[in-house]
Amino acid sequence: MPNDFPVLGIRMKDEKLLKDELSGSTAKSYVSHIARFHRIQGSPMYHDAALYVVEELRRIGLKDAEILQFPADGKHKFWTHLSTLGWKVESAELRLVAPKERLMATFEDIPTSLHTFSKGTPSEGVTAELVDVGAGLSEKDYRGKKVKGKLVLATGSARSVHIEAVVKRGAAGVITDSLSFEFPKVRESIDIPDAHSYQGIWPTAENAARVKFGFSLSKRQGNELRGYLRDGKKVKLRAKVDAKLFPGKYDVVTATIKGSSKRREEVFLIAHLCHPKPGANDNASGSGVLMEIARAITALIRSGKMKRPARTIRFFWVPETTGTVALLSTHPEMSSRLIAGMNLDMVGEDQEMCKSTLNICVTPDSLPSYLNDLIMSVVERSAKELDPMDQIGLTSTFRYARTPFSLGSDNAEFVEPSVGVPCVSLTQWPDLFYHTSMDTMDKVSEESLRRVGWIAAVSTLELARADASSGFALASFTCSRGLARIAEAGGKASDELFGARDDAKTKGKGKKLAKLIKHHTSRIEHVVRRELEAARSVRKLGSSNELEDFVKMQTRALAGAGKMELARLDGTIAAIQDGLRVKIPVATVTVAEKESVGLVPKRRFKGNLEFTLLRDFLGEAGFKAYKKVEETDHNFMAKTPEIIYFMDGKRTVDDIVRAVSAEWGPTDHSHVLMYLRDLERMKLVSF
Numbered sequence: 233m234p235n236d237f238p239v240l241g242i243r244m245k246d247e248k249l250l251k252d253e254l255s256g257s258t259a260k261s262y263v264s265h266i267a268r269f270h271r272i273q274g275s276p277m278y279h280d281a282a283l284y285v286v287e288e289l290r291r292i293g294l295k296d297a298e299i300l301q302f303p304a305d306g307k308h309k310f311w312t313h314l315s316t317l318g319w320k321v322e323s324a325e326l327r328l329v330a331p332k333e334r335l336m337a338t339f340e341d342i343p344t345s346l347h348t349f350s351k352g353t354p355s356e357g358v359t360a361e362l363v364d365v366g367a368g369l370s371e372k373d374y375r376g377k378k379v380k381g382k383l384v385l386a387t388g389s390a391r392s393v394h395i396e397a398v399v400k401r402g403a404a405g406v407i408t409d410s411l412s413f414e415f416p417k418v419r420e421s422i423d424i425p426d427a428h429s430y431q432g433i434w435p436t437a438e439n440a441a442r443v444k445f446g447f448s449l450s451k452r453q454g455n456e457l458r459g460y461l462r463d464g465k466k467v468k469l470r471a472k473v474d475a476k477l478f479p480g481k482y483d484v485v486t487a488t489i490k491g492s493s494k495r496r497e498e499v500f501l502i503a504h505l506c507h508p509k510p511g512a513n514d515n516a517s518g519s520g521v522l523m524e525i526a527r528a529i530t531a532l533i534r535s536g537k538m539k540r541p542a543r544t545i546r547f548f549w550v551p552e553t554t555g556t557v558a559l560l561s562t563h564p565e566m567s568s569r570l571i572a573g574m575n576l577d578m579v580g581e582d583q584e585m586c587k588s589t590l591n592i593c594v595t596p597d598s599l600p601s602y603l604n605d606l607i608m609s610v611v612e613r614s615a616k617e618l619d620p621m622d623q624i625g626l627t628s629t630f631r632y633a634r635t636p637f638s639l640g641s642d643n644a645e646f647v648e649p650s651v652g653v654p655c656v657s658l659t660q661w662p663d664l665f666y667h668t669s670m671d672t673m674d675k676v677s678e679e680s681l682r683r684v685g686w687i688a689a690v691s692t693l694e695l696a697r698a699d700a701s702s703g704f705a706l707a708s709f710t711c712s713r714g715l716a717r718i719a720e721a722g723g724k725a726s727d728e729l730f731g732a733r734d735d736a737k738t739k740g741k742g743k744k745l746a747k748l749i750k751h752h753t754s755r756i757e758h759v760v761r762r763e764l765e766a767a768r769s770v771r772k773l774g775s776s777n778e779l780e781d782f783v784k785m786q787t788r789a790l791a792g793a794g795k796m797e798l799a800r801l802d803g804t805i806a807a808i809q810d811g812l813r814v815k816i817p818v819a820t821v822t823v824a825e826k827e828s829v830g831l832v833p834k835r836r837f838k839g840n841l842e843f844t845l846l847r848d849f850l851g852e853a854g855f856k857a858y859k860k861v862e863e864t865d866h867n868f869m870a871k872t873p874e875i876i877y878f879m880d881g882k883r884t885v886d887d888i889v890r891a892v893s894a895e896w897g898p899t900d901h902s903h904v905l906m907y908l909r910d911l912e913r914m915k916l917v918s919f
């Protein structure tokens with residue numbers, strides 16, 4: 233068991249006060265209010281949700297609550313992100329007219345049954361024949377099929393199918409029946425055959441004139457239609473959609489609880505407010521918890537029970553990624569005040585029902601921080617039954633896990649080096665009902681809301697109060713856990729080397745061992761560098777000569793531990809060589825490795841790379857090269873943000889590959905070179 237976090241600025245009394253004040257039921261009522269809105273970014277329905285949040289915040293006592301607006305016109309670019317368009321829906325329905333007559337779906341009943349950003353039909357609707365195009369993503373899916381003026385039934389993602397079927401081939405509309413993400417054995421269509429997946433067209437201003445409409449049916453409905461087609465029956469459907477695209481606006485809601493002495497320094501909490509109705513867990517839950525935290529802290533300060541913290545606490549409710557990028561790229565003065573933060577995205581899950589675990593997604597290795605250990609320690613404390621009279625839920629049923637950094641939510645926009653502010657994300661993952669019509673209020677647990685609210689509120693207050701004097705305890709704590717991670721890196725090296733011992737005797741002739749030695753030597757060095765930086769990062773909370781000396785002492789301990797682990801690795805290598813009476817060869821150097829040593833890539837863009845950009849540039853055929861890479865390196869695309877973050881104009885490609893390999897596991901130099909060369913062709917990287 234790692235050591236417990238010492239009590240810093242926030243005392244046990246305040247933790248107890250928060251435990252009593254934070255209400256799972258109030259949080260849930262905020263969640264259910266937000267879940268009534270179809271909150272697609274850039275739409276008037278999202279705007280209504282933003283207005284609700286602002287009004288409620290003002291009522292709670294956060295008088296400066298306001299909406300910041302940014303253009304969402306499909307033309308405006310924020311860093312590499314092209315804004316989406318505005319979208320408004322009045323009504324939509326899909327009817328089967330042959331071989332049977334039946335209502336299939338209405339927007340009123342199931343908002344996710346309409347592809348977001350669908351355009352309207354003539355008022356009498358569009359009646360057309362249905363053609364099954366398989367995935368609907370490639371040339372072969374359409375070979376020998378006439379889709380012009382017809383509806384296509386496809387299993388691919390709506391955005392891509394619209395481009396292939398409607399924009400390129402003139403289809404009348406698209407019908408999909410697949411989940412946007414499937415995880416084998418956890419979440420497949422077979423588990424939720426009646427769910428309508430959240431699918432969107434996401435047109436740019438450029439192709440807005442040519443896109444039409446689409447419906448997302450359940451797998452059960454899709455299979456019924458496929459059955460008719462297989463039996464040689466003619467299938468006809470009538471779609472009526474009253475909706476339009478127009479230049480819209482992104483709304484970012486922000487409010488603060490002002491600090492007492494360091495009010496220009498801000499600790500922040502963020503949640504994305506967007507997503508289709510109901511989107512109860514994703515992410516009405518994070519948005520509602522943020523409101524409850526704002527209410528509870530304000531109430532405690534007002535009543536005089538709790539002292540106002542030194543730093544300001546800032547809250548953000550945003551359209552996911554798009555709104556955050558719009559904000560950060562246009563308000564550098566705002567991001568420069570931020571010290572650290574937390575992102576709450578899908579936090580209310582009933583863990584049993586949704587098959588979820590609370591993931592604490594830490595900062596990437598390119599931005600080591602004390603923040604990770606601080607928040608982990610609060611999570612661990614929340615899982616302990618300190619007092620049976622006021623425990624937060626039952627420890628036995630609450631699952632949590634520390635997970636490496638990954639892209640996918642708003643924390644990624646803060647930790648990216650153009651902003652460079654540490655941010656940890658809390659997310660219940662996976663979730664059986666994620667991005668479907670079944671993400672409803674009955675899946676939201678008051679206990680989860682209250683627990684995550686407590687974790688986020690306690691961590692935020694610790695940060696808002698931390699100063700040079702609390703820096704001592706924090707540095708010591710981060711160092712202790714860092715020492716454990718360095719020892720773990722050494723242990724992993726020994727395990728893998730002993731595990732590969734037989735390689736020297738077989739046809740590998742020790743080549744695998746040689747590779748492992750190289751990898752783990754570099755990995756231990758990387759982990760030490762990361763932990764040194766994490767311990768030093770506490771100086772951002774306050775400075776004094778004494779703290780400076782203290783941090784130096786901590787880093788000496790970390791460096792010493794690193795040397796010890798490298799010596800231990802040498803011992804392991806010697807033991808294997810002596811035991812086998814063989815000499816392990818020196819690892820061979822590939823052509824790509826040789827090339828990588830002399831190349832220094834430079835970034836020519838800011839922010840995270842918009843995630844469809846590479847794929848759109850290469851096209852489906854060109855992108856196949858990456859699918860091939862992922863056959864051997866399953867995480868390659870997940871590694872690409874870190875490849876970009878490590879690109880600081882000084883590191884060589886070889887340095888970057890080593891760093892990413894240490895963080896994520898062995899990575900091939902040739903794959904990274906291919907990626908960087910593609911970015912070079914897109915004029916995003918130069919050498």
Ligand SMILES: [Zn+2]
Nearest residue numbers: 514515577578
């Ligand atoms: Zn989300």
